[in-house]
Amino acid sequence: MQLLDGKFLSAQIKLEIAAEVAQINQQGGKIPHLVAILVGNNGASETYVASKMKNCEEVGMHSTLIRFDPSVTEAELLDKVREVNENPDMDGLIVQLPLPDHINPDRVMETINPAKDVDGFHPINIGRMAKGLPAYISATPQGVLEMIKRYDIETAGKHCVVVGRSQIVGLPMSILMQRNTYPGNCTVTITHSRTQNLAEICRSADILVAALGKPEFVTADMVKEGAVVIDVGLERVRDASKKSGFSLKGDVKFDEVAPKTSFITPVPGGVGLMTICSLMQNTLKAARGEIY
Numbered sequence: 127m128q129l130l131d132g133k134f135l136s137a138q139i140k141l142e143i144a145a146e147v148a149q150i151n152q153q154g155g156k157i158p159h160l161v162a163i164l165v166g167n168n169g170a171s172e173t174y175v176a177s178k179m180k181n182c183e184e185v186g187m188h189s190t191l192i193r194f195d196p197s198v199t200e201a202e203l204l205d206k207v208r209e210v211n212e213n214p215d216m217d218g219l220i221v222q223l224p225l226p227d228h229i230n231p232d233r234v235m236e237t238i239n240p241a242k243d244v245d246g247f248h249p250i251n252i253g254r255m256a257k258g259l260p261a262y263i264s265a266t267p268q269g270v271l272e273m274i275k276r277y278d279i280e281t282a283g284k285h286c287v288v289v290g291r292s293q294i295v296g297l298p299m300s301i302l303m304q305r306n307t308y309p310g311n312c313t314v315t316i317t318h319s320r321t322q323n324l325a326e327i328c329r330s331a332d333i334l335v336a337a338l339g340k341p342e343f344v345t346a347d348m349v350k351e352g353a354v355v356i357d358v359g360l361e362r363v364r365d366a367s368k369k370s371g372f373s374l375k376g377d378v379k380f381d382e383v384a385p386k387t388s389f390i391t392p393v394p395g396g397v398g399l400m401t402i403c404s405l406m407q408n409t410l411k412a413a414r415g416e417i418y
């Protein structure tokens with residue numbers, strides 16, 4: 127078993143991004159600028175957004191956090207999105223999800239200029255990705271692809287089972303893994319809460335991507351000997367033995383699954399760190415006008 131080490135890879139990628147930003151700076155170019163909009167004070171969202179901003183600063187990019195009270199109206203939020211769309215100094219824009227119930231996330235995503243949609247959530251980017259056209263790809267699936275590439279894992283002809291059909295991870299992951307390119311060329315099965323015989327389907331996976339958001343859902347009996355297991359889950363679970371009162375768990379029961387695998391991502395220290403790198407890579411692309 128080999129660990130897919132997100133900590134090591136993300137540190138390497140951050141150095142690469144920092145070198146590119148430094149070069150832009152030396153040549154008098156425009157420093158890439160990521161804007162995040164955060165509505166309300168959801169604890170997990172606060173942590174994610176703070177980490178995105180901090181990582182941008184660490185690689186020398188500019189970042190701006192725009193906060194709104196949870197009572198903000200949809201119209202006010204959309205006005206701010208349009209303002210960022212039109213600001214030539216701002217290259218990438220993300221609106222952290224989830225949003226309060228009175229705001230329609232689809233309307234917000236559709237209002238973001240696709241050329242600044244570094245989260246890859248706009249229907250135009252999802253459509254372009256599905257067609258294999260240049261597009262911003264959702265950060266977590268892109269981070270998973272980067273891991274597969276950097277560990278040189280073979281994917282052609284393999285059976286990839288994706289557990290979970292979220293718009294952010296499961297759906298784009300399944301589309302990407304079947305594309306006629308590397309990493310890809312897999313036979314893909316996407317599973318969800320209504321799937322029958324889930325354990326049996328998972329057992330047939332050469333590459334198993336767990337992205338359903340249920341701590342330690344995937345157990346050893348659901349995994350084939352020698353499989354590649356990618357754990358996208360990250361949940362806070364109460365844990366009285368920890369000083370903080372909780373521990374972070376993935377969707378895979380790591381201790382019992384790991385010995386059966388050829389490669390596996392740890393949680394924390396796996397996919398999560400790659401997600402932020404993808405977001406910064408997309409912001410760099412946006413500043414350079416590489417996609418649009």
Ligand code: GUN
Nearest residue numbers: 220221222223224245265
């Ligand atoms: N909420 C959970 N993951 C994400 C993400 O990747 N982007 C945004 N905008 N919100 C999220």
